[in-house]
Amino acid sequence: MDSSSDRVAAPASTEAGALDRALLARIARQDQEALAALYDRHARVLYSLALRIVGDRELAQEVLQDTFLRCWNGAERYDPDRGHVMAWLTGVTRHRAIDLLRSRPHQARLREGGPLPAPDRLAGPRQPDAGETVLLRRAMTTALAALSPAQREAIELAYYDGLTQTEIARRQGEPLGTVKSRMRSGLERLRTALGPMIES
Amino acid sequence: MSGTRGPVIDPHEEWLDTAAAHALQALDGPDRARVDAHVRTCPICTRRVDEHRRVLAVLPYALPAEEPPASLRASILGHAASTARPQGASVLRAERGRRASAPPRHWAVRLWRPAAWAVAALLIVTLALWNVELRQRLARTGEPPEIGRLARLPVGTVVELVGTGTPGASARLYVTADGQRGELAVAGLRSLGPDRVYQLWFARPGDKPITGGPFSVNAQGEAIASVAVPLPLSEVRAIAITEEPAPGVHAPTGKHLLDLRG
Numbered sequence: 001m002d003s004s005s006d007r008v009a010a011p012a013s014t015e016a017g018a019l020d021r022a023l024l025a026r027i028a029r030q031d032q033e034a035l036a037a038l039y040d041r042h043a044r045v046l047y048s049l050a051l052r053i054v055g056d057r058e059l060a061q062e063v064l065q066d067t068f069l070r071c072w073n074g075a076e077r078y079d080p081d082r083g084h085v086m087a088w089l090t091g092v093t094r095h096r097a098i099d100l101l102r103s104r105p106h107q108a109r110l111r112e113g114g115p116l117p118a119p120d121r122l123a124g125p126r127q128p129d130a131g132e133t134v135l136l137r138r139a140m141t142t143a144l145a146a147l148s149p150a151q152r153e154a155i156e157l158a159y160y161d162g163l164t165q166t167e168i169a170r171r172q173g174e175p176l177g178t179v180k181s182r183m184r185s186g187l188e189r190l191r192t193a194l195g196p197m198i199e200s
Numbered sequence: 201m202s203g204t205r206g207p208v209i210d211p212h213e214e215w216l217d218t219a220a221a222h223a224l225q226a227l228d229g230p231d232r233a234r235v236d237a238h239v240r241t242c243p244i245c246t247r248r249v250d251e252h253r254r255v256l257a258v259l260p261y262a263l264p265a266e267e268p269p270a271s272l273r274a275s276i277l278g279h280a281a282s283t284a285r286p287q288g289a290s291v292l293r294a295e296r297g298r299r300a301s302a303p304p305r306h307w308a309v310r311l312w313r314p315a316a317w318a319v320a321a322l323l324i325v326t327l328a329l330w331n332v333e334l335r336q337r338l339a340r341t342g343e344p345p346e347i348g349r350l351a352r353l354p355v356g357t358v359v360e361l362v363g364t365g366t367p368g369a370s371a372r373l374y375v376t377a378d379g380q381r382g383e384l385a386v387a388g389l390r391s392l393g394p395d396r397v398y399q400l401w402f403a404r405p406g407d408k409p410i411t412g413g414p415f416s417v418n419a420q421g422e423a424i425a426s427v428a429v430p431l432p433l434s435e436v437r438a439i440a441i442t443e444e445p446a447p448g449v450h451a452p453t454g455k456h457l458l459d460l461r462g
Contacts, residue, residue, distance in 0.1 A: 030284045030285050032277060032280055032281055032284065035276075035277065035280050036273070036277055039273055039276065039277075040273075043268055043272075043273065044265055044266065044267060044268065045260050045261060045263075045265070046260070047266055047267070047268040048260055048263040048264065048265055048266040049260035049263065051266050052260070052263050060266075060268075061268060061269065061272050064268055064272060064276075065272065065275065065276050065279075068276045068280075069276065069279060069280065072280045072283070073283070083250070083253060083254065083257065084254070084257060086257055086258070087253060087254060087256075087257030090256070090257045090260060091253075091257070132372060132385070133261070133387070134385050134386070134387045134422045134424065135372070135385040135424065136258055136261040137261045137262065137265075138424055139261075140258055140259065140261045140262040141261075141262045144262050155224065155259075158221070158224035158225070158226035159224055159256060159259055162225075163226065164226050164227065164228045165221045165226045165227065165228065166228050168226065177217075180217040180218065180220070180221060181217055183217075183220040183221055183224060183226065184216065184217050184219070184220035186220075187220050187223070187224075187251075187252045187255055187256075188220075190255045190259075191251055191252070191254070191255050194255060194258065197258075198254040198255060198257070198258055
């Protein structure tokens with residue numbers, strides 16, 4: 001085996017966060033390779049998020065494009081004190097997708113639209129996930145499975161469908177206070193389960 | 201004692217319930233401004249909202265992975281190339297020109313870079329303190345085995361491997377604080393038949409490699425496997441993954457599929 005220099009690194013989540021911050025700093029200097037690298041790291045999760053919210057592949061592509069072009073044009077707006085780069089990108093994607101979800105033309109389009117095109121016809125070649133993505137996916141899936149169905153539903157109705165707590169209470173047929181407690185206890189349980197994986 | 205009292209309710213509990221809805225942006229219009237104002241001035245709620253947001257940032261990882269079309273990447277990069285702003289002194293000239301001749305851009309350029317080094321230094325110190333606190337906290341708490349195992353992974357050291365013999369493959373080895381065990385997260389390897397396994401190897405300079413154990417990947421080419429770390433990491437100069445006959449071999453025979461990142 002070849003010898004190589006020391007590469008004992010920082011904690012995992014810290015390292016991934018540092019890489020993203022470095023890429024964003026380069027993007028602020030209009031480095032196109034850095035934008036490509038950030039896209040390759042996160043596009044799949046962000047596209048999955050956009051698609052889950054808008055339910056339309058073409059619109060999900062619009063959301064993803066908008067997210068990365070906002071990043072390209074406004075990387076300077078990222079404030080590291082306010083969280084991880086991925087949290088920032090997720091927030092931009094979710095806001096854009098929910099805005100689109102609530103827009104009248106989109107609602108009309110969903111009413112008129114047929115079934116979604118098959119993913120394998122439109123998708124690009126599947127790139128392997130990074131090890132950290134595999135780990136996060138496994139951890140989040142495990143953590144969500146440990147929630148009660150009602151806790152999970154309350155969180156997902158708010159996060160993916162953009163419903164308010166009053167709308168969720170109506171949907172679940174429960175008092176508002178119950179829904180508030182569900183959302184809080186659900187998020188606290190997820191945090192306990194994910195622990196330091198999300199601390200950086 | 202005489203008389204009865206109802207349960208004592210912490211008045212802050214209501215705000216903490218609301219903090220979750222705030223992080224989820226699920227507050228109704230009338231509540232939003234009131235809660236915004238409280239969170240801005242309450243360090244407890246600010247911290248709690250921040251914690252909730254960190255959880256929510258990784259919530260989409262539980263979704264089925266969908267692949268965006270390859271043409272979208274090219275389109276985004278092409279658009280970025282066509283709108284790239286000039287850098288260096290010309291940035292300031294261009295920015296002055298833009299401010300003079302055009303309406304203010306929504307994404308205004310901030311000259312924060314001189315402060316970036318200070319922020320980075322502060323971040324490093326903060327992360328170091330966080331890691332110490334984290335180890336103490338984990339020592340005090342007990343989680344269910346599987347979740348606890350995953351949650352503990354980043355506490356120790358992480359080593360990154362890249363696909364040298366299998367382009368596109370990647371792996372991370374999370375080594376526990378005692379340096380003797382690890383969790384290996386791998387992606388991008390092909391699924392093998394029952395007579396073959398992947399095997400992890402460690403080596404000191406000039407010594408024969410020692411195995412950390414065999415593992416298999418699922419149909420998606422992914423694995424999270426518990427492995428041994430047979431040598432002190434400070435002495436290890438090479439780590440690799442090879443494909444070998446099942447159930448594993450004493451010395452590597454296959455080519456290196458992944459190696460320590462160079």
